Amino acid sequence: MNQPASLPLVASLLDAPLPASGVAWLDTVRRENRESFAAGGLPDTRVEAWKYTPLRALGQRQFASGDAAAGVRVVDPSTLALPGVDGPRLVFVNGVFRADLSALDRLPAGLTLQPLSQALEGDAQPLRFALSRHYREVGDAFARINAASAVDGVVLRVAAGTQLDVPVQLVFVGAAAEADLAWHARNVIELGEGAGLTLIEQHTANGELAHLATLVSDIEVREGARLRHVVLQGAAIGASLIRRSSLRLHARTRASLHVLELGGALVRHDIQAELTGDDARLDTRGVFMPHGRQHIDTQLAIRHQALNTVSSSNWRGVANDRARGVFRGAIVVAPGADGSDASLSNKNLLLSPGAEIDTKPELEIYADEVKAAHGATVGQLDERALFYLRSRGIALAQARALLTAAFCRAMLDDLPNEALREHLAALLIAHLPA
Amino acid sequence: MSSTSTETKATRRDNAEVVEALGRSYAAGFVTDIETDYLPPGLSEDIVRQLSALKREPSWMTEWRLGAYRHWLTMPKPDWAKLKIDPIDYQAISYYAAPKAKPKSLAEVDPALLETYEKLGIPLHERAALAGVAVDAVFDSVSVGTTFRKQLAEAGVLFCSMSEAIREYPELVQKYLGSVVPTGDNFFAALNSAVFSDGSFVFIPKGVRCPMELSTYFRINAQNTGQFERTLIVAEEGSHVSYLEGCTAPKRDENQLHAAVVELVALEKAQIKYSTVQNWYPGDENGVGGIYNFVTKRGDCRGDDSKISWTQVETGSAITWKYPSVILRGDRSVGEFHSVALTHHFQQADTGTKMIHLGKDTKSKIVAKGISAGRSSNSYRGLVKMGKGAEGARNYTQCDSLLIGKRCGAHTFPYMEVKNPSAIVEHEATTSKISDDQMFYCRSRGIREEDAVSMIVDGFCKQVFKELPMEFAVEAKKLLEVSLEGAVG
C-alpha cells in the first residue's frame, strides 16, 4: 500500500497552511478533509474507480500551492471570447478571481454571480450544505484536498422562475508561472424552481505549464428548472486537471450536458448525477479526443431515484498516437424508480497502434418497470462508408478525416446555439490528426 | 450387483422423467447415508501432507500442493464487489471426505452410491447408462467410477479421475496441470491447488474426435466439507471433445464451500466444448444454507485455429462467483461463452467471462442471459481485452437481463480494454421485464400464468440452450421452471 503522506505529491499539497475562513463550520470541514486526505493519500489502480488511471507519476511530483501573482498575470481577454456567448462572465486565473477579466456589470435580474471568496465574506450559511460534504472513499482523494484547500470558485444562483436568455460563462485559465502550481476551485450552482440557465464552462491555457488543478462543482437543479451546461476543456497540454461535477435534478427538471475534452496531460472528470425528483430528465453528450501522450478519463454515474426519470447518454472517444481514453458510464436504477428509462452509448475509434481505449458501461438495476440499455464499441471507421466516399473521388486521408469529424460532431447536433456549435465543431476538426 | 441392476432400466426418457420427478422444489436435496472417511476440519501444511498421502500421491505432487498452500497464506481474502457474504472460516472445513469402501471398479461400487446417481438421473452401470455419454462420478472428494472406459481407451482417449491420472500419467499431468491456472492465480485457485481432492482428467490425442460426450457428475454429500475438484482437459492437435458437467448437493442449513479449478488446453486446430449445468443447493426461500460456488475456469487456445466454447446454465448455489475464460493465444483461435444464470429468493450470482485476445484474427462471442427473481442479485461481469498483437481481432458481446419482481437486482459490468487499432469490440446490453402484453397474449390463448412465464423465460434463453447437448438442454429447461417456482403472483 501507499505510504500516503510520504508521497511527494501528498506532502507538497499538505505543505500549504490550512486556509482560515473565519467561519467555524467551514474551518472544521476543511480540517477534516485535509486529515482524511493526509491519511488516505492517493488511490492506486486497485481502487475500482481508478483502475485505468494510474497516479504513480503524478504522485511523485511536487506542486507549489497557490499563485501569489495570479492577480497580475497578463491574459489577453480576447482569448476568452466564444462565438455566440456574450453575457455575464466570471474568470479565474490559476484559481484566483480576476475582476478585470470578468463581466459582472449589468447582471440580469434574478442572477447572483460572484466569486466564492466574496460570497464567504457575507452570509456563508446558504453555502453550508454544498460545502459540507464528506468524502468517504480513498478514491475521492482530490475532492478531499479540494474541500480542504479551495478558497475560491463560483457561486451562481438563478432565482425561482427566472429564465436567463443570455448564457453565463465561467472561465478557468491556467497561466504559465515560475513553478508548477496546484490550485483548486469550488463551485456552487443552484437553479431555483422553474429557472432556466445556459452555462458555459471553459478551461483554457495561457502559455506552457504543468499545473495541477482540482475543481469540484455542486449543481442543484430545483423543480421544473432547465439547465443547459456546455463544457469546453482546452487546458494546457501539460496540465493535470481533475474535476468532479455533482448534479442533483429535482422533479420535472430538464438538464443537458455537452462536454468536449481536448486538452490536458492527465484529465479526469467525475460526473455524478442524481435524478431525485419524478419526471426528471438528463441528456449527456461528450467527446474525448486524447492524442500525443494525453490521458483522458471520464467517469459518468447516473442514479435514477424517482419515478419516470429519463437519462440518455451518448459519448464518443477518439484516441491517437500514444494516448489513452478511459470511459465509465454507470447507470443505477434504484428500488422504486419505476418507469425509468436509461440508455447509454459509448463508441470509440482507436487510430494508432500505441493508443488505448478502456471503456466500461455499467447497468445496476433494482426496479423492474424499467427500460435500460447500454452499448459500447471500440473499433475503426466503417469500411463501407470509407469506400463509398472514395468511390466518389475523395482521397482516403480526407475520407477518414471527414468520417471521424462526423463521428464526433454528432454529439453536438442537439446544441441549439448555432454559433457556439459551429465553433466547437471547428475545434473538434482542428483537433483531428492531419 | 443384481440388487441394483434390476432398477436400472433407465433410458434417455427416464432421465427426463427423473428430472421431472425432482418436482417443484430442490429434489436433489437428499442425503446418502454412507460411511465416510474424513480428514479433521482445519487447514495446515500437515493436513495438505495427509491429504496427499491418503491419495498415495508422488512427492512432486505433495510439493506442488505445499507450494500452493504457502502462497495462499500470503494472499488477501477477496473483496466481494457485489456480494453479501458472511466470512468463511477456512479452519472449520474438512478438506477430505470419501466413502469408506474403496472400489476397484464400477462393479464394486457401493449400491447406495449407485442408487444416489440413479436418483439424480445418472445411471452409472454401463448397460443402463446414457447412450453416447461417458460419465465420471465424483462423490464428495473422490471419483466413484467412470463409465465406458474401454471404448474410450480404444479411441486413445484418456478419461479418468484426476487422482488416477496423477498416478498413471504423471508426465502429462506435470506438463499441463497449473499451466492455464497457475497455483497463485487467485485466492480460491490457490486454495484448490493446495487441497483439491479429485476431479476429471481428459486427454484427447492428436487427430482424435472423441467418440462420445464425456461428462462428470459432481455430488457433495458429507456435512461440513468443502468440495475442491480439479479438472484438466487437454486436446492435442486437431482433436475434438465435448464435455458436460453437472452438480448437486443435499439441503443443509450451513453454507458449504465449492472451489473448483478447471483448466482446458487446446492445441492447434483442436476444439473443446465445455458445458455445465450447475444446480448446487441454492439455500431455502429465506436464504438459509446453500453452496458457495467459487470457481476458476479457464481455457487456453494455445494453438492456431483452436476453439474453446463454454456453455453454462447456472441455477443453483447460494453464491456463484465464476468467470469461465478463454486466452486466445493462437492466431485465428475462437472463444465462446454462452450463459444462462438464474437467481431466485436470496441467491447471488456474479458471473461472466474473460476473453483475452493475444493472437491475430482471434474471435470471441459472448451471450449472457441473466434472470433475477425474488430478492436475488444477478450480475454479469466480463472482460474483453485486445492485446497489442491482436491484429484484426473481433469480439461481440450481448448481455440481456430479465427481472421478475421488484426486489431483485440485475447488473451488468463489462470491461473493454483495447490496445490494437485494428480490433473491433462490440457490447450491447438490455434490461427488461416480461411485458404485460406478452403475458396477456399467452393467457388469452389459454396458457396459465406460471406456464406463460416459463415459456417466455425459455424463449429468452433459447440462444444459449441451443448450444447445449440435447439431454442437458431438456434438463436445463426443467431446472429453470423448477427454480422459478413461486416467482410470479
Add this chain to the structure above:
Amino acid sequence: MLKIENLHARVEGREILKGLSLSVSAGEVHAIMGPNGAGKSTLGNVLSGRDGYEVTAGTVTYNGIDLLSLAPEARAAAGVFLAFQYPVEIPGVNNTYFLRAALNAQRKVRGESELDSMQFLKLVREKLKVMQISDELLHRAVNAGFSGGEKKRNEIFQMAVLQPQLAILDETDSGLDIDALKQVAQGVNALRSPERSFLMITHYQRLLDYVVPDFVHVLADGRIVESGDKSLALKLEEHGYVGIGESYPAGATA
C-alpha cells in the same frame, strides 16, 4: 351465446364504454364499426379480460356464465378468442410449440385428452393448407420479425387451430394490402359454422366485402348507436361516420 348488457368500462380513469348492449347468437357474424376513439378496441380487450380495463357497470354473459369473472386463460378455454390488432412478439418461443401448449392447456381444462406431437402436427398441416401459410412461419418465434400481414394471418391461423366458439377480430384488416386482406377473409370464411360466432371490429367497410356480416353495428362514444344489416356498412362507406347516431337518443340500441 353472448349477451352484453349496459356495459360501462374505464381505462386509466376515463370512461370509454358508456352503456353498450349487444346480443350475439350462435353462428352469427356481427361487425362493429365506428370512428377512432369510439371504444372498439376497448370492447375486444374487456371481453378477453385484459388488465387495466375496469368494468364499472353492466354484465357480459357467455353461454350462461359470467364472462367477466373469468381469468383470460379461462375465457380462452371456454372458447373465446381475440385476434389482436397488434400481436406481440415473444422472442425465442417457437410458434408451433406455443400453439400446442395453448391448445393442450385449453383441452386439459375442458377435460379433453392432450394431443401428442404427431396428432398436433397433423392438425396443423390441415389448417396450414386452408390458411395458405407457409411451413416456414411455424418454425419462427411467435410473431418475432413477422410482417404486419404475417402477424394477422398468424392470428387467423391460431384461431383455426384453437377452434373457438366466439372469435373477436380486432381490426384484423388494418394495415393489410388487398391480397393479404383476401387471404385473411378466406380464412375467416372457412371457419364460419352454425356453432361459431364472430365479432368483427373494424374501422373500414372493405373487410365486409369479403366477410359478409349478418349484422352491422355502429359504435360511437361508447355505445351502439345504430344497427342494421350489411347495407348500413355501405351507407357508412358513402357518408362517413359524421351524423351517425345523432338522431338517436343516448343509450338507444338495436
